Amino acid sequence: MQFRYLGQSGFKISEITYGNWLTHGSQIENETAAACVRAALDAGITTFDTADVYANTAAESVLGAALKGERRQSLEIFTKVFGPTGPKGHNDVGLSRKHIMESIDGSLERLGTDYVDLYQAHRYDFETPLEETMQAFADIVRQGxxxxxxxxxxxxxxxxxxxxxxxxxxxxxxxxxxEYSALWRVIEERIVPTSKELGISQIVWSPVAQGVLTGKYLPGAPHPEGSRATDERGGAGAVKRFLTDDVLTRVQNLAPIARELDLTPAQLAVAWVLQNDNVATAIIGASRPEQVVENVKASGVTIPTELMVRIDEVLGDVVERDASRTSERSPSTREA
Known part of the structure; x- marks a missing residue:
C-alpha cells in the first residue's frame, strides 16, 4: 500500500480508502461488512470513509464495531455531515451550527472514537451562511x-x-x-486547478463508475443478477446513466489495455484515477472481502503515458467532462 499527503498538510492517508456507502447497514449483513473491513486492514488500507447519512447512521455504527480493538492512532477515519438523519426533522439536515455540533457528537459515539481525522461537509448548504458553517467547523477542530x-x-x-x-x-x-472516474471527469477543468492553488486534495468516489468499468455489464445483455443495476434500493438510479450500449461497448475495449498491465478492468479503473496528482486517495466499496483484496492491487501502479492516451481514445466522446455538472450535486434547498 502506498500513502499520500492530504492537501497541504503533513497528514498521510492510504491511496486506497475503504468506504461503506450503500453497503454497511443496508445491502450486506454486518458479519460480511466486518469481514470486508478486516480484508481492508489486512491489505494495508488504513483510511476509512463513511457518513452519518449512510443507512441513516447505521453505516457509522457498523464501521465503528468493525474497527473496535484496532490501534486508533494507526487509522484515519473520515465521516461527513449534511444529509437528513434520525427522525429527519427540520434541524436534522444541513450545515447549520446546530446540526453540525449535534452531528459530530452522534458520529463519534457511533464510530466509537474520541475524534475523527477528517470531518467533511457532504454538500454545500445554500440556506446557511458559510460563515456560520465554517465557524462551527473551526470550533470542532479546537475542541479536538x-x-x-x-x-x-x-x-x-x-x-x-x-x-x-x-x-x-x-x-x-x-x-x-x-465523483471521479475515466467516464466522469467533470472536475478536471475547474476543480482540480483551483484545488491545487488552494492546497486541497481530491478524495474521489466511484472510481469504477458504479461498477461499470469492471466490464461486467455487457452491451445488449441483461444486467447481472444481484448487481447494482438491478437493485432499485441500492444505487440502480446512480448507475443508469452509464448503461448505454455505446458506453458499455467502449468499456469492453479497455480489457486489452488492462491485460497489458496485468490488471483486471476494475484495478485499471482505480489505478487510472490515481494517476492524477491532485487525487490523494480513491474510495473503494465492497460487498465481499475478495473485492477488497483485488482492488487494492491498483495501489502503486503507474500507467504509461501511451496507455493513458489509448484509454482516452477508446472511451472517446462517452466521457462526461462538463465542468458545470458539479453544481448539480448540492441541493438548492435542504428539506428533510
Whole structure:
C-alpha cells in the first residue's frame, strides 16, 4: 500500500480508502461488512470513509464495531455531515451550527472514537451562511473532535470561499470529495486547478463508475443478477446513466489495455484515477472481502503515458467532462 499527503498538510492517508456507502447497514449483513473491513486492514488500507447519512447512521455504527480493538492512532477515519438523519426533522439536515455540533457528537459515539481525522461537509448548504458553517467547523477542530476539515462536491467558487474563511479562522480545509472516474471527469477543468492553488486534495468516489468499468455489464445483455443495476434500493438510479450500449461497448475495449498491465478492468479503473496528482486517495466499496483484496492491487501502479492516451481514445466522446455538472450535486434547498 502506498500513502499520500492530504492537501497541504503533513497528514498521510492510504491511496486506497475503504468506504461503506450503500453497503454497511443496508445491502450486506454486518458479519460480511466486518469481514470486508478486516480484508481492508489486512491489505494495508488504513483510511476509512463513511457518513452519518449512510443507512441513516447505521453505516457509522457498523464501521465503528468493525474497527473496535484496532490501534486508533494507526487509522484515519473520515465521516461527513449534511444529509437528513434520525427522525429527519427540520434541524436534522444541513450545515447549520446546530446540526453540525449535534452531528459530530452522534458520529463519534457511533464510530466509537474520541475524534475523527477528517470531518467533511457532504454538500454545500445554500440556506446557511458559510460563515456560520465554517465557524462551527473551526470550533470542532479546537475542541479536538476533528483534526482536519474537508468538503464534498463543492464548486470552485465554493472551495475558494470556504478556504478563505478557514484561513481567517486558523484551521485547514484540506480536501474535496467528488465523483471521479475515466467516464466522469467533470472536475478536471475547474476543480482540480483551483484545488491545487488552494492546497486541497481530491478524495474521489466511484472510481469504477458504479461498477461499470469492471466490464461486467455487457452491451445488449441483461444486467447481472444481484448487481447494482438491478437493485432499485441500492444505487440502480446512480448507475443508469452509464448503461448505454455505446458506453458499455467502449468499456469492453479497455480489457486489452488492462491485460497489458496485468490488471483486471476494475484495478485499471482505480489505478487510472490515481494517476492524477491532485487525487490523494480513491474510495473503494465492497460487498465481499475478495473485492477488497483485488482492488487494492491498483495501489502503486503507474500507467504509461501511451496507455493513458489509448484509454482516452477508446472511451472517446462517452466521457462526461462538463465542468458545470458539479453544481448539480448540492441541493438548492435542504428539506428533510
Amino acid at each position: 473532535k476533528a483534526l482536519y476539515i474537508g468538503v464534498s462536491e463543492w464548486t470552485e467558487d465554493q472551495l475558494r470561499a470556504g478556504a478563505a474563511l478557514a484561513r481567517e479562522l486558523k484551521f485547514q480545509l484540506i480536501s474535496n470529495q467528488p
